[in-house]
Amino acid sequence: MSLRAIKTPAAEEKGTLLGKAGLEGLDLVLDRQRSATDQVHAALRQAIIAVRLAPGSPISENSICRRFDVSRTPVRAALQRLTEEGLVYVYPQIGSFVAPIRLAGLQDNHFIRRSLEVALLREVAPRWTPDMSLRMRQSIAQQKQVIAKGDGDGFYHADEEFHHHLASFAGREGVWQAILAAKVQLSRFQRSWQTKERLPDVIREHTAIIDALDQHDLAGAETALLTHLDMIFVIFARLPEAQRQSLFE
Amino acid sequence: MSLRAIKTPAAEEKGTLLGKAGLEGLDLVLDRQRSATDQVHAALRQAIIAVRLAPGSPISENSICRRFDVSRTPVRAALQRLTEEGLVYVYPQIGSFVAPIRLAGLQDNHFIRRSLEVALLREVAPRWTPDMSLRMRQSIAQQKQVIAKGDGDGFYHADEEFHHHLASFAGREGVWQAILAAKVQLSRFQRSWQTKERLPDVIREHTAIIDALDQHDLAGAETALLTHLDMIFVIFARLPEAQRQSLFE
DNA sequence: CATTTGCAACTTGGATACAAGTGTTATAGT
DNA sequence: ACTATAACACTTGTATCCAAGTTGCAAATG
Structure with missing residues (x-):
């Protein structure tokens, strides 16, 4: 499976292939009262619907962790919720991607x-x-x-x-x-x-x-x-x- | 909030309040090829739809862990999926319950x-x-x-x-x-x-x-x-x- | 005896370490 | 030069530990 071929333009320029795959514009101040899962989910959902995250963009759990400064647990929960909504595709051991528009x-x-x-x-x-x-x-x-x-x-x-x-x-x-x-x-x-x-x-x-x-x-x-x-x-x-x-x- | 008042009949008989809240009939042999999350999700979903798990039954994550012999992580993922489907209600710090029929x-x-x-x-x-x-x-x-x-x-x-x-x-x-x-x-x-x-x-x-x-x-x-x-x-x-x-x- | 207070057992939420699979890349052998 | 193999970086899945909140009961206090 050649899914890794999907690269962000930035990653093609420099060879590092870091996790900043279109997540640059996003930011989030964590409100410790509400659940981290909800906030990450809402932020990603809004970004995907508003097409600030392009269809097909790779969004690995760790890249989101670094971006929002939370652990993988709430990020995983948020991604699973987005998967249920059809906004994210998860390929085990390969990566998670913003769902394409078909x-x-x-x-x-x-x-x-x-x-x-x-x-x-x-x-x-x-x-x-x-x-x-x-x-x-x-x-x-x-x-x-x-x-x-x-x-x-x-x-x-x-x-x-x-x-x-x-x-x-x-x-x-x-x-x-x-x-x-x-x-x-x-x-x-x-x-x-x-x-x-x-x-x-x-x-x-x-x-x-x-x-x-x-x-x-x-x-x-x-x-x-x-x-x-x-x-x-x-x-x-x-x-x-x-x-x-x-x-x- | 008096949600703890919802007890399974079995728990009312003996005072232990163990987690075997209607899960007795369920069983599951884990197929190590497929993801544990999927299997737990499918088993619970089927049991809830077939009303083998009564509406309102408490199903704590740990009770399911003991029942299926997996860790809390896939159980949590399965419960979150069921929550999305409207089959389970989760009250933080209180418990998870089979959704009532309204x-x-x-x-x-x-x-x-x-x-x-x-x-x-x-x-x-x-x-x-x-x-x-x-x-x-x-x-x-x-x-x-x-x-x-x-x-x-x-x-x-x-x-x-x-x-x-x-x-x-x-x-x-x-x-x-x-x-x-x-x-x-x-x-x-x-x-x-x-x-x-x-x-x-x-x-x-x-x-x-x-x-x-x-x-x-x-x-x-x-x-x-x-x-x-x-x-x-x-x-x-x-x-x-x-x-x-x-x-x- | 009534009331309050604190402890114990439970719950879910989050963080972290490890396991297992995949794809690329560099290195050694031919 | 070319090929095969091994190492490495990356991914998600799972297990486990800790934090924080709720509830019920029991013991201490008036």
């Missing part, structure tokens, strides 16, 4: 998210209230604000909140957790290739969904939601061939 | 499973082939066999295979994994209170789904699938009040 998994994850959000919409639509509409439009307004500020992370969170509302209105937080789990890979894909030019379109699509709901037009809301979610395929289609290839392993 | 979680899990399976059905129905029908009916035939043999575990697996086919026909194994994750709590519920009298009904419901698909009746198949899945509520409604109460904590 089209096959992307399609399944998109199917899950799509199905669940549509199911939530169908449950919420008949009980749609002006208060719900108001809160959704407030969320959209916030999305416009963070776009104006050019805050990528902010838009990501505002967008997530918008979709979260749908589950909250249905009283199904557990379903939102499932969507969140399916969404991580999609988020990594979007953060990799979504351009800023698309963001105003996202606003329009969100607005179209709420407009349809306000008019008690379930079918219209459903198609609006679907076209919004399926835009990920448009992003994919517009990808240059070279980058598209990377999604097939 | 109605709130059951409803969300059922919603997820229902939505995903219906979505799969809608995708498969237009592409329905005689070969698919054949394999489904073979699965049903096997279900009849294991019922005749009175093999509870066998029926569980055959039933699972039936639903798995749906995802396979759609070419979405990843979706099946998600269904599986949502299904564990439902399985524990069914294994706790589903009577053998219902099993022939399950056969009928499965057959009704395939019959509708064979007649290219998507709407009929969908309602048949939904009534089949929603039978879990009927099981719940028929529950004696005392047992029903236990699901509200």
